[in-house]
Every structure is written in structure tokens, then in C-alpha cells.
Amino acid sequence: MGTIGRRRLLESAGVFLAARQMSVGRVSLAPAEPAPEGQPLLLKDFEPRSMLHVPETKVPRSRYPVIDVHTHLSSVAKHRHGVGLGEEMQYSATADEVLPLMDRKNIRMMVNLTGGVGKGLLEAIAKFQTPHPDRFLTFTEPWWERSNQPGYSQFQADEIARAHKAGARGLKVLKTLGLYLRENISTGPLVKVDDKRFDAMWEVCGSLGIPVAIHVSDPEAFFLPIDRFNERFEELNNHPDWSFYGGDFPSNAELLEARNRVLARHPQTQFIVLHVGNDAENLPYVGECMDRFPNMYVEMGARIGELGRQPRMAKKFFEKYQDRILFGTDAVPHGKDTPQQIFTDKLYEIYYRFLETEDEYFDYAPAPVPPQGRWRIYGLGLTEEILKKVYYENAARVLQVKI
Ligand SMILES: [Zn+2]
Numbered sequence: 001m002g003t004i005g006r007r008r009l010l011e012s013a014g015v016f017l018a019a020r021q022m023s024v025g026r027v028s029l030a031p032a033e034p035a036p037e038g039q040p041l042l043l044k045d046f047e048p049r050s051m052l053h054v055p056e057t058k059v060p061r062s063r064y065p066v067i068d069v070h071t072h073l074s075s076v077a078k079h080r081h082g083v084g085l086g087e088e089m090q091y092s093a094t095a096d097e098v099l100p101l102m103d104r105k106n107i108r109m110m111v112n113l114t115g116g117v118g119k120g121l122l123e124a125i126a127k128f129q130t131p132h133p134d135r136f137l138t139f140t141e142p143w144w145e146r147s148n149q150p151g152y153s154q155f156q157a158d159e160i161a162r163a164h165k166a167g168a169r170g171l172k173v174l175k176t177l178g179l180y181l182r183e184n185i186s187t188g189p190l191v192k193v194d195d196k197r198f199d200a201m202w203e204v205c206g207s208l209g210i211p212v213a214i215h216v217s218d219p220e221a222f223f224l225p226i227d228r229f230n231e232r233f234e235e236l237n238n239h240p241d242w243s244f245y246g247g248d249f250p251s252n253a254e255l256l257e258a259r260n261r262v263l264a265r266h267p268q269t270q271f272i273v274l275h276v277g278n279d280a281e282n283l284p285y286v287g288e289c290m291d292r293f294p295n296m297y298v299e300m301g302a303r304i305g306e307l308g309r310q311p312r313m314a315k316k317f318f319e320k321y322q323d324r325i326l327f328g329t330d331a332v333p334h335g336k337d338t339p340q341q342i343f344t345d346k347l348y349e350i351y352y353r354f355l356e357t358e359d360e361y362f363d364y365a366p367a368p369v370p371p372q373g374r375w376r377i378y379g380l381g382l383t384e385e386i387l388k389k390v391y392y393e394n395a396a397r398v399l400q401v402k403i
Contacts, residue, residue, distance in 0.1 A: 043234065044234070044369075046369075047368050047369060050361055050376070052360070052361055054359065054360045054361065055357075055359055055360075056359060056362070057353060057356075057357040057359050057379075058349065058353075059349055059352035059353045059356055059357065060104075060105075060345075060349060061104070061105060061106040061352070062105065062106045062107075062348070062352045062356075062387075062391055063352075063356055063384065063387050063388075063391070064106075064384075064387055064388045064391045064392060065106055065107075065108040065391065065392050065403055066105070066106055066107045066108060066109075066327055066348075066391045066392060067107075067108060067109045067110075067111070067326075067327065067391070067392045067395035067396060067399070067401075067403065068107055068109070068110045068111065068327060068328055068329055068331065069111045069113075069213070069272065069299055069326045069327065069328045069395050069399070070111065070113060070213070070274060070299050070301040070328030070329060070330045070331075071110045071111060071112055071113065071328075071329065071330070071331045071332070071343070072092060072112065072113060072114050072330070072331070072332045073091060073092055073093055073098070073110070073112040073124075073128060073136075073333065074089050074090065074091050074092070074112055074114060074115060074116065074120075074124040074127070074128075075089065075090055075092070075114040075116070076088070076089060076090075076114070076116045076117075076120065076141070077089055077090040080185070080186045081180060081182075081186040082176060082179070082180030082181075082186075083144050083145070083176055083180050083181055083182075083185055083186055084116075084141065084144060084174070084176065085144070085145050085185075086120075086145070087116065087117055087118040087119045087120040087121075088120060089116050089120040089123055089124055091124075091127065092332050092333045092334055092335075093333035093334065093343070094127070095127065095128050095131060095132055095135070095136065097333065098110070098333060098343065099132070099135065101343065101344075101345060102135065104345060105345060105348040105349075107348070108134075108135070108392065108403055109134070109135055109136065109137065109392075109401065109403070110135065110136055110137075111136075111137045111138075111139065111169070111170070111213075111328075111395075111399070112124065112128055112129075112136060112137070112138050112139070113139045113170075113172040113213050114139070114141060114172055114174070115138040115139050115140050115141065115168060115172070116140070116141055117140060117141055117142075117143050117159065117163070118143075118159075121138070121140050121141075121163055121166065121168060122166055124138050125138045125166060125167045125168070129167055130167070137169045137170075137399060137401070138167065138168055138169065139168060139169060139170040139171060139172040139213060140159075140160065140163035140164075140168040140170075140171055140172070141171070141172050141173070141174070142156060142171070142173065142177075142198075142201060143155070143156060143159060144176060144181055144185065145185055147181065147185070147191065147197065148183060148184060148185060152197055153197050153198075153199070153200040153201070154200060156197075156198070156200065156201045157200035157201055157203070157204040160201060160204045160205060160208070161204060161208065164208050164210060168210070169210055169399055169400075170205070170210045170211045170212065170213055170272075170399070171201070171205050171210065171211075171212045171213070172212075172213045172214075173212060173213070173214045173215065173216075174215055175215045175216065175217065175218060177191065177193055177198075177216070178190070178191075178192070178193040178216055178217065178250070178255045178258065178259075179217070179218070179244060179249065179255075189248070190248060190249070190250070192258055193216055193255060193258035193259050193261075193262060194258040194259070194261040194262050194265075198262075199265065199266075202262060202265070202266040202269050203266055203268075203269065205269050205270075206266055206268035206269030206270070207268070209400065211269075211270040211271065211272050211297075211398050211399065212269060212270070212271050212272065213271075213272040213274055213299070214259065214271055214272070214273055214274060215274040215275060215278070216255050216256060216258075216259040216273070216277075216278060217252050217255035217256055217259075217278040217279075218242070218244060218252070218278055219232060219278065219281065219306075219372075220252050220279070220281050220282070221236070221373075222236065222242055222243055222244050222245070222252075223244050223245055223249070223251055223252045224245055225245055226240065226243055226245070231373050232372065232373050234369070234371075234374070235371060235372055235373070239337070252278070252279070256277070256278070256279060256285075256289075259273070259277075260289060260292070260293070263289075263293040263295060263296055264292075264293065266295070267293075267294075267295055268295070269295060270295050270297065270398055271293075271295055271296055271297065272297045272298070272299050272326060272398065273289075273296055273297065273298050273299070274298075274299050274301060274328070274330075275299070275300075275301055275302060275303050275330070276298050276299070276300055276303045276306065276307065277289060277296075277298055280300075280303040280306035280307055281306055283310070283313050283314065283317050286298065286317070287317060287320065287321070290321050290324060296324070297324045297325070297326055297394070297398060298321070298324065298325055298326070299325075299326045299327070299328035300325065300326075300327065300328055301328035301329050301330030301331075301341075302329070302330040302338075302340050302341055302372070304350070304351060304354045304364050304377060305340065305364040305365065305370065305372045305373060305375070305377060306372075307354075307377075307380075308354050308364055308376075308377025308378055308379070308380075309375050309376075309377055309378070311377070311378035311379070311380055314380060315380045315381075315382070318380060318382055318386055318390070319386065322385075322386045322389050322390070323389060323394060324394065325389075325390050325394060326390070326394050326395045326398065327351070327390050327391050327392070327395065329341065329343075329347060329348070329351060331343040331347060338371065339365045339366055339367035339371050340364065340365035340367070340371055340372055342366070344366065346366040347365075347366060350362075350363065350364060350365070350366065353379055354377060354379050354380060355379070355380055355382050355387060355390065355391075356379070356381065356382065356387060357379040357381060358378075358379045358380075358381035359378070359379045360378050360379070361376045361377070361378065362376055362377060362378075362379075363376055363377075364376065364377045
């Protein structure tokens with residue numbers, strides 16, 4: 001570029017700057033330094049706002065009453081290396097705190113999955129289910145810390161029967177099994193999901209007619225290196241302890257196959273496979289499993305980000321398996337780390353919008369940055385018949401409750 005050319009460029013840049021300062025002076029809004037070309041921007045600071053002009057439907061209440069089969073109002077207080085220990089419980093909210101939101105959002109019933117064991121379970125039942133039997137159900141959990149003791153199989157089966165008598169309406173199995181529980185509880189080799197010591201536990205749930213809500217594995221990306229190719233990079237970078245890449249962890253596929261062997265061995269037991277079987281990224285595979293195992297149900301908690309980014313595939317899945325999909329959110333009152341799970345009005349409005357409308361490209365979580373991957377979702381616009389089944393009919397059948 002010659003001298004004249006460069007001067008012209010500077011002059012025009014000067015004019016541009018002067019005009020910019022004038023208009024800024026008028027609105028008295030101090031601009032940041034004029035953006036140099038190629039300015040670096042940290043990924044964490046990138047919050048693009050969609051410029052799409054598309055319908056935005058607010059769905060303050062669900063079309064039909066809801067049973068949220070996946071919530072956490074209580075949990076076992078003590079943990080070591082991901083394994084819950086003992087009977088002491090902690091609570092994220094009281095019944096009186098959550099009931100007004102439930103009423104506003106048309107949530108008829110919440111299932112508190114992590115109800116603990118022994119005295120803790122009795123306490124959790126007494127706090128929610130006993131005073132409000134038509135609004136709260138409680139599930140019990142396995143006594144992991146006894147899983148390496150002689151006679152565990154029988155003890156565990158007896159405990160489930162005892163818990164059921166005390167009011168527990170199902171068994172919840174966290175991803176502890178497969179990813180944290182070890183032969184010496186927190187040390188030694190990992191215990192397999194299909195380890196025979198749990199057969200009596202699965203079996204007794206079937207004979208009592210109570211479902212097992214089971215979380216096996218985690219999103220596929222959690223089993224891959226935390227690098228620039230990982231679609232959940234930001235989330236894993238913020239929570240490196242959520243990664244199951246390397247070490248002695250089995251692969252996602254190995255965990256799911258072990259789960260399938262459990263489903264096959266216990267056909268009389270109904271399994272609510274949480275988080276769309278932790279393979280919402282691979283709905284053809286989840287469908288295959290549903291076809292193979294009539295005792296398999298799925299729940300959608302914290303996976304509308306996955307379902308909603310493949311709305312055509314997801315809609316077909318909902319149509320085909322409409323009798324075996326249960327509404328759930330994985331909601332926890334007063335959470336902080338995981339906006340996709342915090343028990344708020346906003347959270348339920350997003351789920352309802354996803355299921356009921358055909359809105360396009362909206363946030364799957366109430367957060368400035370999509371927390372489970374940088375994308376947005378599309379509504380499924382399900383029919384009234386399917387909505388009714390997913391919102392409460394399927395759950396009412398599995399849980400044997402009247403709505
Ligand atoms: Zn959960």
C-alpha cells in the first residue's frame with residue numbers, strides 16, 4: 001500500500017472513530033476500546049444471542065398433570081470416593097418449600113429417588129411422603145458399604161422388603177454401581193453392574209412389584225479425553241471429576257451392555273432407565289434396547305439438551321415408545337453447579353415447551369451459556385395423547401398410583 005493509500009485509510013478510520021464517539025456521547029454509553037481486528041475472546045466469555053425471529057411460546061403449566069419421577073429432595077449425607085455411606089441424611093428442601101412450585105407448575109407428584117437406607121429412609125419418608133402421600137413418593141437405595149460382607153445378597157434383598165413395608169415405592173441405583181463402588185467399597189477393582197451379588201436385590205423388586213430407577217454410565221463425551229474435540233469440553237473442564245476417561249474405568253458401551261444383562265436376567269422387574277439410558281446421543285441404540293427388553297422404561301431427566309438437538313429422531317422415538325417414556329427432571333432444590341437441574345419454575349417451563357411446542361432453537365437450561373454443550377434445542381410438539389402418557393399415565397402405571 002502506498003503512502004496516499006495508507007493516509008486515506010487512516011483518515012477514514014478517524015472519521016469513523018469521531019462519529020462513533022459522538023453518538024456514544026449522546027447516549028452516554030462509554031464503549032470499550034474499539035475492537036481490534038482478530039481480538040481474542042475466551043470461550044467462557046462468549047455468550048452469543050440468537051438473532052432468529054421465531055415464535056417463543058411460554059408454557060407456564062403443563063397441559064396435563066405431571067409426575068416427576070426423578071428428583072432429589074434428600075440424599076445420603078456421607079460419601080467416600082463417590083460411595084454413599086451410612087444412614088444419615090441431608091435435605092435440599094422441605095415439603096412446604098417445594099409444594100407451591102409444584103402447584104404452580106401442575107406437578108401432581110414428585111418421586112424423591114435418593115431416600116437412603118435404614119433410619120435415614122424412615123426419616124425421608126416421614127418428612128415428605130407421610131404428611132403428603134398424594135404428592136411425594138420415596139425410593140430406597142442399596143447398602144453399598146455392606147456389599148463386600150458375607151451374606152450381603154440376602155441381607156440386601158431383606159432390606160428392600162423391609163423398606164417397602166416402611167413405605168418405599170422403588171429402588172434407586174446411582175451410577176455408583178459401575179463407576180465408584182469397588183471390591184473394598186472405595187478401593188480395589190470396580191464392581192461390575194451385573195455382578196451376581198445383586199441378583200437377589202433386582203429379583204425382590206420384581207416380586208414386590210416396585211420399579212428400579214437405575215442410572216448406569218454417563219454421557220458418551222465423559223468417556224473421552226477432555227480436549228478441543230470434546231463436545232462437553234467446558235462442562236468437563238469445570239468438573240474434571242465428572243470425567244471417566246482413562247484409569248480403570250470401563251467404556252460407556254461396556255457399562256450399558258452390563259446393564260442389559262441385568263435387564264435380561266430379571267424380566268419380571270421393571271427398570272426405569274434414567275437419563276434416556278445415558279445414551280440419548282444414540283437413540284437407535286436405546287430403541288434397540290427397548291425392543292429387546294420389554295421391562296425397560298426410560299426417563300428423560302437432564303437430557304432434553306440431547307433429545308432437543310435431534311428433534312426429528314427424538315419425536316419418532318417418543319412416538320414409537322410412547323408407553324414407556326416417563327417424565328423426569330433430575331431436579332434438586334437450591335442447586336448451584338448444574339443449572340439444567342435446579343428446581344425452579346423456569347426449569348419446568350423449558351421441559352413443557354420442549355414437549356408441547358414446535359418452538360425452534362431455544363435454551364435447554366436456564367443459564368447464560370448452555371451448560372451441557374453449546375447448542376440449543378427444538379420442541380417436539382407431541383400430540384395430546386402422547387403428552388398425557390409421558391406426563392403421568394406411564395409413571396402412574398409403573399408406580400401404581402392414582403392421579
Ligand atoms: Zn438424579
